[in-house]
Amino acid sequence: MLKRIWPLFFCLFLPLSAQQITLQSPSGILKVNFILDQGRPYYQVYRFNEILIDSSRLGFVLKNQPPLDANFKITDLTTDSVDQTWEQVWGEAAKILNHYNQLIVRLQEKSGLQRRLNIVFRVYDDGIGFRYQLPDQKNLKQFAIMDERTEFNFTHDYSAWWIKAYQWNRYEYLYQNSPLSQIDTVHTPFTMEGNDGLAISIHEASLTDFASMTLARTGRYKLEADLVPWSDGVKVKAQTPMISPWRTIQIAETPGDLITSYLILNLNEPNKLKDVSWIKPGKYVGIWWEMHIGKSTWSSGPKHGATTENTKKYIDFAAKYGFDGVLVEGWNTGWDGDWIKNGEKFNFTTPYPDFDIKQLTAYARKKGVQLIGHNETGGSVLNYEAQMEDAFRFYQKLGIHIVKTGYVAHGREIKRIDENGQVQYEMHHGQFMVRHYRKVVETAARYHIMLDVHEPIKDTGIRRTYPNMMTREGARGQEFNAWSADGGNPPEHTVILPFTRLLAGPMDFTPGIFDIMLSQYRPNNRVNTTLAKQLALYVIIFSPLQMAADLPENYEAHRDAFQFIIDVPVDWEETRVLHARIGDYVTIVRKDRHSDEWYLGSITDEHGRILKAPLYFLDQNRKYMAEIYRDGDHADWQSAPLDYFIEKKIVDANTVLTLRLAPGGGTAIRFYPIEK
Amino acid sequence: MLKRIWPLFFCLFLPLSAQQITLQSPSGILKVNFILDQGRPYYQVYRFNEILIDSSRLGFVLKNQPPLDANFKITDLTTDSVDQTWEQVWGEAAKILNHYNQLIVRLQEKSGLQRRLNIVFRVYDDGIGFRYQLPDQKNLKQFAIMDERTEFNFTHDYSAWWIKAYQWNRYEYLYQNSPLSQIDTVHTPFTMEGNDGLAISIHEASLTDFASMTLARTGRYKLEADLVPWSDGVKVKAQTPMISPWRTIQIAETPGDLITSYLILNLNEPNKLKDVSWIKPGKYVGIWWEMHIGKSTWSSGPKHGATTENTKKYIDFAAKYGFDGVLVEGWNTGWDGDWIKNGEKFNFTTPYPDFDIKQLTAYARKKGVQLIGHNETGGSVLNYEAQMEDAFRFYQKLGIHIVKTGYVAHGREIKRIDENGQVQYEMHHGQFMVRHYRKVVETAARYHIMLDVHEPIKDTGIRRTYPNMMTREGARGQEFNAWSADGGNPPEHTVILPFTRLLAGPMDFTPGIFDIMLSQYRPNNRVNTTLAKQLALYVIIFSPLQMAADLPENYEAHRDAFQFIIDVPVDWEETRVLHARIGDYVTIVRKDRHSDEWYLGSITDEHGRILKAPLYFLDQNRKYMAEIYRDGDHADWQSAPLDYFIEKKIVDANTVLTLRLAPGGGTAIRFYPIEK
Known part of the structure; x- marks a missing residue:
């Protein structure tokens, strides 16, 4: 008995100049065509034999080299099928089904540098993922990506929900709803709905050492990957072997089915942490809202919120009602003056004098509660990176296992010192910061610290690989209700x-405001x-x-x-x-x-x-x-x-x-x- | 303890010239305001405190009298609340919840003829019904309604599904979907959906002795009742006491909730038939599709479908697979020639010579199956009414308990002889035909005959009152697939x-085509x-x-x-x-x-x-x-x-x-x- 329909088909009815390979999802609902037409790679997406995404380009533009997007031949095709279930350390669902068919297309330029590019497609019943691999090769070592060619060439209009990506530094906007044909450049997840309820969301998975992808509209219904640049205009600095994040297209019959699609998690690497016994989801209260409504201040002075006495009140409250943690913001020096402009003044191991951290952590421990550390950087990541190891070591010793970080920079770029010792300013969502956020996660893991990141890089499912990456902000949260002028x-x-x-x-x-x-x-x-x-x-x-x-x-x-x-x-x-x-x-x-x-x-x-x-x-x-x-x-x-x-x-x-x-x-x- | 919030409120904040009475649905989701403003009656509909239908006029225009739509005072208000469950003889659900609050507003003209008009409102959680009563009164005996003032004044646009009512003689069209603001005159049920899925359907209930209501758009989002006229232009011929059909507005959170709203049935009179033991839902096969695909003919001749032999084949088939009935079309004389033009040639008790009705009904009975009678009138209702009693008596004697009627007139008007012996042509959906269809139902009930009406008047829930009114057509059915040019x-x-x-x-x-x-x-x-x-x-x-x-x-x-x-x-x-x-x-x-x-x-x-x-x-x-x-x-x-x-x-x-x-x-x- 034939147990599985082989997911791969070669199409016989194409012009001689073109090759087409079709990969279908496990139940056959979705199909991806990879097309090489006169040496140029494209993909298409079909659902129930209807075209959803028409021929869309693939490839890269590199600095001081010919573009890596044409003149290819197929050197090899490999397929695979996976049907497994894996378990989350914590999450919205304990067990995740990972069921897909995979195609790796290995391409090589027919002439010139004869560079090699692999494209990996995974087709699930609930969506598509694809990524680029640049294998180790003679004519491509160090390189700079100036542009990603990836297109999403939709065939008709949709109702779209989006936040504009006009700064590459913030996600905290109200979502807009307009036809796809009227958007400009948007962040992901970018979600669209057909007039029959079909729901589509474009995002990326496993953003590890790359620029964030935003989406620019380049045709009536066509989007193109628009990577957040470095200060010098380069999008990604890399060397072979390089692997890009997955470009993901979740496709669901209804918007509700999008919510229970775990494609992003499936396209991340499995858990890298051997011991996860210290990772514990929980609930917390804290000294936070009172600053947002102006009852107290982060900075020192008569209204200072993070005092020993006030913190004890919260610890008592948390203990009384069974909360796991007490967040205290404004506990460390650096908040006085314009901290958003002077983030380098923050010290992550020095409490204000009216905050007795040793007494409080001991008091909390006695009450069965733990303090949650807070590291507001003001966007000064150099200052943060310099202190991070010391800080995390300090917290671990005190029994602090959760740290909330912050990168409030009000949309400003982030200061970096380049190879020549020059100051550069980098985008919040560019490769520099992607690397920073990853470094924080990995460092925190070593000190058994769980992270709650505010003003973060977008979530692309890294929590599967580093389950101490607990939660993050990345959208307008509750605090806008406290003070926003809009x-x-x-x-x-x-x-x-x-x-x-x-x-x-x-x-x-941060829900739960009763007043x-x-x-x-x-x-x-x-x-x-x-x-x-x-x-x-x-x-x-x-x-x-x-x-x-x-x-x-x-x-x-x-x-x-x-x-x-x-x-x-x-x-x-x-x-x-x-x-x-x-x-x-x-x-x-x-x-x-x-x-x-x-x-x-x-x-x-x-x-x-x-x-x-x-x-x-x-x-x-x-x-x-x-x-x-x-x-x-x-x-x-x-x-x-x-x-x-x-x-x-x-x-x-x-x-x-x-x-x-x-x-x-x-x-x-x-x-x-x-x-x- | 207060068991029920009294459904009636008088509003205190209105101009002195206006009175407003509010009636809310049992759970308070829907509210109707009745407003008398400078003597003119209006209603409004609110849902969750949002206005769905703004001030909409009520009343009638009468022939040779002043309009009955202004100059009123309120003489009396009575309210009632009903929360009961009743049982259907058969249906899509056995038990129907009938839960509403009712308001009867009794109006009388302040001067002149001092005519009286009552308006009855029922507010359910799933919609609104209202109807007019013209009580017996000195200055209003016989009268002719020239127009109904009823408006449905929506406050914004909706996506609407409709068939156009441009002939008042047919329902067999494909549904169109357009914004409310772009429709012309449409039949009911007329269904609309908001961009959040809110579903609204306007129809009528208990259409008994009145003209059918169509809806004409008279403002950007405003509809007005447009009654199907008699040949002389009068809409309804009546005398006091008169009661109109209910005007119904079903309002549901989702289109699915519309399907399980039984408001139309609730607004019909209870079952009038004492003995319902003879009313039996069932399945049937028959000599029908073979004529539509041209395999055989209704008319006599070599391809005649309704032969004794062919019918036996269907009886055998029905018996073998447990079907209750066998419909035979073309069994009676009158089909030869242009029967659509010459419906008066139909004889409803005379079979064609090759159709041995006595043998067949006996054969069917022996096999545990019954024949289903067929009365195609070609729209000649005078001919049908003249033979109906005899025909039904004949069928009853033969053990035929189901009759399918037909009024194929290809959109032509229906011939009537008026009071002066003159020939008039009446609309299929006007009061004349409403009376005819009702007469057939009542006559059939006396002979224990269940009805399946094709080319019918629209269904307004009469099946509750006469549960022998089983089913009907009233839309494009399967046969269009057999021959329609579109x-x-x-x-x-x-x-x-x-x-x-x-x-x-x-x-x-008539579903179930396998070929x-x-x-x-x-x-x-x-x-x-x-x-x-x-x-x-x-x-x-x-x-x-x-x-x-x-x-x-x-x-x-x-x-x-x-x-x-x-x-x-x-x-x-x-x-x-x-x-x-x-x-x-x-x-x-x-x-x-x-x-x-x-x-x-x-x-x-x-x-x-x-x-x-x-x-x-x-x-x-x-x-x-x-x-x-x-x-x-x-x-x-x-x-x-x-x-x-x-x-x-x-x-x-x-x-x-x-x-x-x-x-x-x-x-x-x-x-x-x-x-x-």
């Missing part, structure tokens, strides 16, 4: 994130949700480190609602999506990795919703208690954000719950078995 | 019907689906009388696939919608009313789909066998429509099936318990 994050922001930024990986959004109106400290700002929606965000936005971001007193004031934050896990056995409309609403359920409990989060934009949620994911043969934290009958993010209602219902796998989400609202549910 | 029904037709025509009620679409390419008889026509999609239509398109439309030999040629048609029930305990995108794809599951079996139908347009179907509807604690009739791996409606595959899987309530629908394809599944 009115904060609108209600639709968090119903766009799951289909864009969050496809890349975990985000430290929605901020009236005491920020009368002109507010959080643009209901309180119930803040709870739902703990399920919607996956992060293995999840903050309860509000002040302790605000949680004590809504002790009943706070219970959900106390209960909700951060590490999951599996994830399913019940409803998904980009920018409108989304419902996600996740099963706790360490118990039989399930959690549901459902959120909406500024419109109220009535959604039916079938509980098919619950174990049949079992009754569950559903603790439902929902918007009250008169809740509305504008007029009544604090109207919430908590109720209990006995449910089972046959139950269909009706979720009523207020305008700007949400529902959070804990399900726990009440029978064996 | 290429037949495109793949998207059947993924639009569930959200438009089928919201009105059952349809005798997709029709190559023997109609080489220039074909059915634009895969074979598997033909099976899925039995679940998608609800009809209590469901035909296996193809020729017996074509079923014998695919005996394995035919098993699904043999097994599928036609009367359902409940219905749920798993996937729903108007014009793209839809998945419906229904539970058999008389067993523990469930059936799934999933169909797509011309695009292939991968859909995840959670089987949460299955009884937990039980294993089921899923008999899956799906598109083969290479199926495609264009290139490989006959590629199907049948497989069995053991499943339960926790199973999530992946449905792979080929382009133009579908999946049909039978689930039966394999444990107690």
Whole structure:
């Protein structure tokens, strides 16, 4: 019996000048054609025999050399098929299916330098990945990539969600929605939806030592890789053997299926850390929001937040409610004056005098809590790299196993000293910083430190390889609600994130603000949700480190609602999506990795919703208690954000719950078995 | 404890000249404002505090009288709340929840004739109904309605699915999709979708003695009731007390929720038939498709289809496979010559000489099958009404309990003799024909005859009141695939019907054509689906009388696939919608009313789909066998429509099936318990 249809086909009906090789996905839904036409390499993508991506170029432009994008012959083709399941150390799902067919096309220039270029394609049922390999070769040693030729030549228009990549230094923008045909240059994950709901997202995987890829529109529906340059205009500095990140195209029948596509993780290297016993997802509180709302300051002085006394208060609070960590920002010297301009003043081992770090770490340990270190660099990575080993060693000795880093540079470039001792300024998302972020991850791993990176490089799945790379920011988070002049994050922001930024990986959004109106400290700002929606965000936005971001007193004031934050896990056995409309609403359920409990989060934009949620994911043969934290009958993010209602219902796998989400609202549910 | 929030509010913040009364739906999601502004009545509809329908006029224009639409005062307001569940004799669901709040506004003109007009509003969580009552009164006895003022004043644009009402004589058109702002005059159900998936459908309920309502666009987003006129231009001829049909606005979070909204049925009168033991849903085969493909003829002669011998063949086939009935078209005299022009030649009790009706009904009875009568009128309703009683009596005596009627007039008007003995021509959808169709239903009920009406008046839920009104056509059915010059029904037709025509009620679409390419008889026509999609239509398109439309030999040629048609029930305990995108794809599951079996139908347009179907509807604690009739791996409606595959899987309530629908394809599944 034929066990597998061989994934590779040679096409017989092509002009003599062209060769075509077809690779199909395991179930045959997706197909990639590799085409070599008059020596020039292209690829196409088909779904159900319909063309999704028409002939799109491949290759590179190199400095002081002919372009590496034509004049090729195929020297070898190899295929492989993989069908395996691997386990995450932590994550949104414990087990990940990695099922694909692979084709490696080995090309060599027919004349001239006879340089060699391999292109590796992997075709999954939920998308495509391809990458370039430049093998070790005589005529290509050190080189500089000036441009990547990779195109994504779509065949018609889509509705696109994007943030503009006009600075290459920030990701913290509100997402825009426009036709594909009207975008300019955008960051990835870049997500599009067809008018029949087909969802496509372009991103990259395993960005290790390369420039970040942004996407420039070069035709009506055509995108081209636009790499973030070095200060000298070079995009990537490399030597053979070189391997590029994967260019990924996730393709799903519905936007919800994008959320449960693990293609990015599959296209990263397996875990490189032998001992992962010290890596522990958890929840934390901290001295953070109070600075954002102006109650206290990062800098020293009468309003200094990171004092011994204040930190003890947070440690007590964390211990009382079972939180794992207490983040303290502003604990170390360097915050006084304009720290954004003078990041080199930060010292990562010297606490302010009113912060007794030894006493506090001991106090925390006694209480079963740990401090979370904070390293704001102000973008001064040279200063940070110089101190990093010492700092991490210092933290490890103190029992600090989590460090939150920061690179607040307000969009400025990052200072670098070049080979000639000259100062250069590099882009936040260029190869220089990609290398820096990777160096931090690897260094932290050696000191058993988990990372929570703010103002990061984008997530491309490195957490699979370095599972101490826990979570990161990389989008507008909660703090914009505290102070932004544009009115904060609108209600639709968090119903766009799951289909864009969050496809890349975990985000430290810092949900859980209960004092929605901020009236005491920020009368002109507010959080643009209901309180119930803040709870739902703990399920919607996956992060293995999840903050309860509000002040302790605000949680004590809504002790009943706070219970959900106390209960909700951060590490999951599996994830399913019940409803998904980009920018409108989304419902996600996740099963706790360490118990039989399930959690549901459902959120909406500024419109109220009535959604039916079938509980098919619950174990049949079992009754569950559903603790439902929902918007009250008169809740509305504008007029009544604090109207919430908590109720209990006995449910089972046959139950269909009706979720009523207020305008700007949400529902959070804990399900726990009440029978064996 | 306050058990119910009183549904009625008087608004205090209105100009002195205006009064406003608010009625909300049971859960408060929907609200209707009745407004009397300077004597003129209006209504508005809100959902979650957002305006969906802005001030819209109400009232009538009467002949030779002042309009009945202004100068009113409110004389009385009464409210009511109903929360009940009633049972259908047969249907898509056995039990129907009827939960609403009601407001009756009694108006009287402040001067002049001082006529009285009542408006009844019912607000459900899934929509609104309102109707007009003209009570018995001194200054309004006999009258003629020249126009209905009812408006639907939407506040923004929607994507609309519609058939144009430019003739008032036909429903058999392909649905169009355009912005609301670009439609002209359309039939109902008229369905619209917001860009967030909110689905709205306007229709009417209980059309009993009134003109059909079409909708004319009178503003950018504003529709107005446009009643189908009599030949003299009058819209409705009436006398007090008069009650109009309900004007219905179904409003659902998703298009799928529209399908399971039973508002139209709820707004009809309960069953009027005391004995319903003779009303039996069932499946049938018949001498029908062979005429449409030209294998035989309705008319007499060498190719006459309705012969004794041929009918026996169908009876044998029906008996062999357990079908309940055999339809025979062309059995009675009148088909020879141009029967569409000469419908008065039809005789409904005289068989052609080669059709031995007595022998055949006896033969059928012996075989446990019954003949289904056929009354094609050619639109000559005077001829039909004159013979109807005799005909029904004749059929009853023969044991014929189902009659399929037909009104093929190719869009022509219907002949009527007026009060003065003059010939008039009436519109197919005007009050004259509404009365005729109702008369047929009532007459048939007296003779215990179930009806299957082709070229009908639209369905407005009369089946609740007269459950012998089984099914009807009222849209482009299967026969267009046999002969239409426009290429037949495109793949998207059947993924639009569930959200438009089928919201009105059952349809005798006559699915089940296996000889997709029709190559023997109609080489220039074909059915634009895969074979598997033909099976899925039995679940998608609800009809209590469901035909296996193809020729017996074509079923014998695919005996394995035919098993699904043999097994599928036609009367359902409940219905749920798993996937729903108007014009793209839809998945419906229904539970058999008389067993523990469930059936799934999933169909797509011309695009292939991968859909995840959670089987949460299955009884937990039980294993089921899923008999899956799906598109083969290479199926495609264009290139490989006959590629199907049948497989069995053991499943339960926790199973999530992946449905792979080929382009133009579908999946049909039978689930039966394999444990107690």
